[in-house]
Ligand code: HEC
């Protein structure tokens with residue numbers, strides 16, 4: 001009798017968990033159609049292939065195809081001042097949590113979704129093993145909070161690494177990243193970033 005009651009409770013409990021997980025996913029999915037409208041103001045930079053940040057000079061990152069959970073995190077970090085880039089802070093300043101969810105939903109579906117099982121192009125430098133555990137063998141992670149690096153602008157990746165090293169990017173994951181990039185020799189880091197940039201993955205934001 002007791003064990004039957006226990007099983008019933010357990011069953012109820014797992015249903016509650018399933019419901020909670022489903023509702024979180026529904027929220028995380030965002031409204032891509034609304035997100036598309038909200039990205040109009042982003043195109044002047046993110047939909048122009050040759051567009052470079054003025055100083056220091058590096059390409060504006062590719063954001064189309066990026067993992068939605070990571071984009072939510074990145075935009076929230078700019079909005080809340082944990083990432084210091086002035087233009088992006090200004091861009092994100094007025095976005096609500098829902099706006100950010102919707103933008104992330106659009107960006108992740110705006111182009112062909114990168115495939116974590118994609119064949120690796122070329123040969124990974126040996127130092128890349130320090131990174132592939134989190135970022136995926138071809139720079140496309142199975143863990144949604146870890147950014148896709150595949151196909152990203154190389155000079156942007158280098159700039160991002162510099163920001164972790166300098167402590168210009170903050171937040172719980174930035175601290176972990178700082179330790180990761182500090183552990184690699186400069187040459188190994190350069191070769192690893194070049195390897196990720198040469199993979200198929202992220203793309204420029206479509207104009208329409
Ligand atoms: C004036 C040019 C400009 C505009 C407009 C702009 N961005 Fe950016 N964006 C940048 C630059 C430059 C960076 C790199 C910043 C850094 O070094 O942290 C960036 C970074 C980002 C990142 C982080 C990418 C990553 O891999 O971490 C996201 C996400 C992003 N932008 C989304 C947007 C969205 C959404 C909009 C529109 C609401 C927008 N941007 C408007 C220039 C711009």
Ligand code: HEC
Pocket residue numbers: 061073130131132133134135145146147148149157158160161169171172173174176177180181184189192193
């Ligand atoms: C423990 C998991 C983990 C490991 C190992 C790891 N990363 Fe990361 N990486 C992350 C996470 C999470 C972020 C997002 C950090 C944030 O919030 O800014 C990130 C961010 C980055 C970014 C910024 C991407 C962008 O779009 O702005 C680069 C570049 C990067 N990692 C390169 C590397 C390299 C190179 C290595 C190996 C030396 C490495 N990572 C190892 C988890 C990891």
